[in-house]
Amino acid sequence: MADDVIDLQVWKGDWGLPTVDPACLSTLSYCRFSGVPLKLRKTGNPWRSPSGELPIMKHRNVTETKVSEIFSYLRKQNYGCDFALSNKQSADAVAFSSMLEEKLLPAILHLWWIDGKTFVDFTRPWYTKVLPFPLNFFIPGQKQKQASLRVSLTKGGTNVSDTELEAKIYKEAKECMNLLAYRLGKQEYFFGSTPSSLDALVFGYLAPILKAPLPNNQLQNHLKMCDNLCSLCNRILLRYFPPDPEEEAKKKKAEASKSQSSSDLQEFPNKKRNMVLAAIFALTAMAGYAFLSGIIQIDIVDDSNSTSNNTSSSYFSKPQTYKNEPVFEDNDGYDDE
Amino acid sequence: MSSLVAEAVQAELGAYEPWPDNACLYQPYQVEQITFPDYANCLSVKTFLHMCGLEFHTEVRTNAEEMSPSGKVPFIHVGAFLVSELDPIIAFVNTRGFQLSRDLDEGMKSEMRAYMALIENVMVNAELYLAWIDEAVSEEITKPRYGYIHPWPLNRLLPWQKQSNVRARLNSVGWAKKTMDEVCDEVKTCCQALAERLDSKQYFFGDKPTELDALVFGHLYTILTTRLPVSRFAEIVQQFSNLTAFCTRVEENFYKKYGRDF
Structure with a gap:
């Protein structure tokens, strides 16, 4: 039975969402819609992924990291929420999912990663907080570079300026939302009363726009005007992602401890570790300086009894006379010269 | 005028202007030069204009790609406007009152x-x-x-x-x-x-x-x-x-x- 559980790693969640990344959110909701037995791990470390991206799905010996491939793998394992669709509806699902990728994704990437103010004030701090220590220095920059390449190479051209490009992609994204709203109409989900893979994708793209408190969010303003899309997101969130009691407890605990402790703990979460690291660094530097400038000398005497590390340190142990300087020696029966 | 900024302006300016006789479509040489992804784009645009019943003539230029406002072929030259690629061309033609999908809900x-x-x-x-x-x-x-x-x-x-x-x-x-x-x-x-x-x-x-x-x-x-x-x-x-x-x-x-x- 444990063999059937699918291991899924996604970015951590925030703002009432189970995970903040569109791809992770789509995958997760697809799994929930089709009742896949999941072992969900929320992580901030994409290091182990073969493509450097999250989500990572592992099942038996298979590892997939792309949303479309995860969907088709799950479909082959007989997990899916599209089996009830007619051929024409499946064709529509394929078409609409390309529209999301073609029209909505560039604007989302622009909003989170390329818009300078949002990136500096919001996206980068969030990812820096979530990522573990050495990765947090370069992963945000790397992701930003990927996003800007993606947007400029597919949407821009040789003679297109940045402002024109920005106007174009946001216009397309807003049109795309309108088209989705028309298509959804008054239905509960895109293809009737049960959710499909298209609902999972739409939810993945739209929910972060709706929930994230970005400083300048023109997409959110537009999305709020499309009532049926907003209620679709909220419905899925409510029905398939009920608040986890464990996490609620954790959150409350964190809030309680936050109110007790001073505010600088919040700003520097790894204060203790940093202090220890700084102390070690300072000590090493001072000792190194003292050693190199000859204040301290380590003298290892070549002795027939001694067995270890003589050769490696013998370079430093030129015989010298020392008068007032302190001498560091082993006490294991070595003699002075 | 570039295709992207121009869209809004065109909606204002172009609404009542008739389609001129000297509209032309620029593309690279078809027999020797054009690559087939570009050819597919050119053919889509031509078919669209034919479907709308709009008259135009095709101009072949070796440097059509460099002439295009967005760096992609084909582009059309209508009156004072240069518009390139299918989507902006569709939007442009719509402002002149030709819309193929008018009857759809x-x-x-x-x-x-x-x-x-x-x-x-x-x-x-x-x-x-x-x-x-x-x-x-x-x-x-x-x-x-x-x-x-x-x-x-x-x-x-x-x-x-x-x-x-x-x-x-x-x-x-x-x-x-x-x-x-x-x-x-x-x-x-x-x-x-x-x-x-x-x-x-x-x-x-x-x-x-x-x-x-x-x-x-x-x-x-x-x-x-x-x-x-x-x-x-x-x-x-x-x-x-x-x-x-x-x-x-x-x-x-x-x-x-x-x-x-x-």
Whole structure:
């Protein structure tokens, strides 16, 4: 039975969402819609992924990291929420999912990663907080570079300026939302009363726009005007992602401890570790300086009894006379010269 | 005036102006120079204009790509405006009162847009992949054609530069690392979706052509008729008999009937 559980790693969640990344959110909701037995791990470390991206799905010996491939793998394992669709509806699902990728994704990437103010004030701090220590220095920059390449190479051209490009992609994204709203109409989900893979994708793209408190969010303003899309997101969130009691407890605990402790703990979460690291660094530097400038000398005497590390340190142990300087020696029966 | 900023202005200015007689479409030389992804785009635009019943004449220029406001072919020159690529051209023509999809309801219109995005997302990338990434096609066909009009060092350098641009573009959307088989799978899924949608109808949305029909015709007809060392895409399209019948129908109704050239 444990063999059937699918291991899924996604970015951590925030703002009432189970995970903040569109791809992770789509995958997760697809799994929930089709009742896949999941072992969900929320992580901030994409290091182990073969493509450097999250989500990572592992099942038996298979590892997939792309949303479309995860969907088709799950479909082959007989997990899916599209089996009830007619051929024409499946064709529509394929078409609409390309529209999301073609029209909505560039604007989302622009909003989170390329818009300078949002990136500096919001996206980068969030990812820096979530990522573990050495990765947090370069992963945000790397992701930003990927996003800007993606947007400029597919949407821009040789003679297109940045402002024109920005106007174009946001216009397309807003049109795309309108088209989705028309298509959804008054239905509960895109293809009737049960959710499909298209609902999972739409939810993945739209929910972060709706929930994230970005400083300048023109997409959110537009999305709020499309009532049926907003209620679709909220419905899925409510029905398939009920608040986890464990996490609620954790959150409350964190809030309680936050109110007790001073505010600088919040700003520097790894204060203790940093202090220890700084102390070690300072000590090493001072000792190194003292050693190199000859204040301290380590003298290892070549002795027939001694067995270890003589050769490696013998370079430093030129015989010298020392008068007032302190001498560091082993006490294991070595003699002075 | 560039195509992107101009859109809003055109809606104001162009609304009541009639379509002029001297409208023209610029594209690279068809027989010797044009690469087939560009040819598919040109054919889509021409078919769209024919479907709207608008008159234009085609101007061939060796440097059409450099003349275009967005750096992509084809572009049209109408009165004071230069507009390039299909989507802006559709928007521009709409402001002149010609809209093929006028009779569709909002739900149908959004479906039409979704299928157009499918073509852009899958077919365009697949064509670029076949033309520039596939070793045999790029060395034998695409690069010599792209460099055809240039003298010696340039006919090597420019195709090489274009190839690296295309590779960077495909890389950013995750296509450059795909194998030929994976690309063929994508094309097949796309064709399947189109075939389902078309079913046994005359055009994708009933008896009248829409923008989607122009776009699909441009791409599928190019894939079917271009002779390449690798013909796997054509074989895939030929498996769907309603799509090939659709191509013949559009060719008959908008080109052969009027004795037009492509």
